[in-house]
Amino acid sequence: MQCDYFDRGVCRSCTLMGQPYADQVLDKEIRTRELLRDAVEHAGGAAAVSWLPAITSPESGYRNKAKMVVGGTVQRPTIGILDDRQRGVDLRHCGICTPGVQRALPVLADFVADVGLIPYDVAARRGELKFVLVTESPDGELMVRFVLRSEGQLPRLRDHLGALRQVLPEAVVVTVNLLPEHKAVTEGEREVVLTEQETLPMRFDDVTMHLRPQSFFQTNTSVAAQLYAQASTWIDEVGPASMWDLYCGVGGFALHAARPGRAVTGIETSREAVRSAKQSAREAGLSDVRFAADDATEHALRARPDAVPELVVVNPPRRGIGETLSSWLEQSDVQHVVYSSCNPVTLAKDLARMPSLRLRRARVLDMFPQTGHLEAVTLLSRD
Numbered sequence: 001m002q003c004d005y006f007d008r009g010v011c012r013s014c015t016l017m018g019q020p021y022a023d024q025v026l027d028k029e030i031r032t033r034e035l036l037r038d039a040v041e042h043a044g045g046a047a048a049v050s051w052l053p054a055i056t057s058p059e060s061g062y063r064n065k066a067k068m069v070v071g072g073t074v075q076r077p078t079i080g081i082l083d084d085r086q087r088g089v090d091l092r093h094c095g096i097c098t099p100g101v102q103r104a105l106p107v108l109a110d111f112v113a114d115v116g117l118i119p120y121d122v123a124a125r126r127g128e129l130k131f132v133l134v135t136e137s138p139d140g141e142l143m144v145r146f147v148l149r150s151e152g153q154l155p156r157l158r159d160h161l162g163a164l165r166q167v168l169p170e171a172v173v174v175t176v177n178l179l180p181e182h183k184a185v186t187e188g189e190r191e192v193v194l195t196e197q198e199t200l201p202m203r204f205d206d207v208t209m210h211l212r213p214q215s216f217f218q219t220n221t222s223v224a225a226q227l228y229a230q231a232s233t234w235i236d237e238v239g240p241a242s243m244w245d246l247y248c249g250v251g252g253f254a255l256h257a258a259r260p261g262r263a264v265t266g267i268e269t270s271r272e273a274v275r276s277a278k279q280s281a282r283e284a285g286l287s288d289v290r291f292a293a294d295d296a297t298e299h300a301l302r303a304r305p306d307a308v309p310e311l312v313v314v315n316p317p318r319r320g321i322g323e324t325l326s327s328w329l330e331q332s333d334v335q336h337v338v339y340s341s342c343n344p345v346t347l348a349k350d351l352a353r354m355p356s357l358r359l360r361r362a363r364v365l366d367m368f369p370q371t372g373h374l375e376a377v378t379l380l381s382r383d
Contacts, residue, residue, distance in 0.1 A: 320346030
């Protein structure tokens with residue numbers, strides 16, 4: 001993939017830009033195999049792991065969510081990133097974004113200027129509009145979120161919502177997120193929904209997940225579909241009657257793995273994500289699937305012995321599941337674990353803490369082309 005922003009040196013976020021894509025994928029696969037091999041050897045297990053071919057992605061146009069910093073001036077706003085002097089760098093034509101997001105960003109930049117929204121000046125700590133966040137669904141619909149410092153420009157956005165919908169009819173969900181603090185985060189706790197529709201449907205074949213503004217979703221739609229399919233295939237092979245989906249987000253693994261007679265429980269700290277997951281399960285008529293807002297580790301530690309499932313899916317953030325949950329899984333009666341990880345380093349550490357759960361299957365998924373990041377999914381089973 002060729003990128004003018006990278007070539008000009010104005011953005012180096014995609015650290016592997018310019019490297020042949022096949023080499024990127026091979027390097028990620030080799031690195032992951034080495035890390036997991038060392039983890040297996042550390043745990044005293046055999047290295048007979050079935051590695052499936054890596055799942056690749058389109059090199060460009062894959063990222064379904066853009067988190068764009070707003071800089072510049074009211075008359076000439078920038079939508080992109082900040083440079084080392086905290087000045088706005090415009091990336092409205094970023095090539096790794098999906099086509100729908102690419103079409104939306106210039107429209108939103110013009111809208112910010114036309115409405116007179118005041119970009120937030122990080123160095124001076126003044127202004128209002130901090131970020132514009134855009135997510136595209138598989139159907140081409142958009143969720144657009146304006147992150148503001150205060151409610152001061154909220155009436156202006158309400159007044160111009162109709163104009164925005166005219167130039168960007170794909171924007172079916174439009175919100176304002178309020179972030180009054182000056183700190184290095186992307187969003188605040190309070191969300192004001194401006195449109196009648198509150199969720200963005202993410203349709204994957206027979207499964208529809210509802211995405212609310214503050215819910216996590218995989219950033220690569222095509223690879224996410226294959227991730228869910230791979231995990232569901234492994235789950236069906238071992239055929240558990242009960243399973244947990246820990247760190248479940250909006251319920252991707254739980255909803256895809258739901259089968260008649262299989263009791264599925266999804267656990268997620270985000271209440272908004274749990275609301276979304278419950279809505280999806282309800283609309284799909286999945287009576288054996290339930291979701292609850294809770295800490296994954298605390299949920300496991302509180303579980304009665306007779307409530308421990310046969311299989312657990314974990315999809316933690318980059319820090320991994322950690323020592324406490326790893327130890328609980330090691331000592332529990334859980335027979336199988338499907339571990340999906342965006343960080344092979346912490347994945348390897350967690351696997352080394354669970355020697356009784358042998359690594360059986362593994363696969364690398366290139367969720368983030370042009371960067372060093374990846375997704376790896378593994379199946380662990382007791383002897």
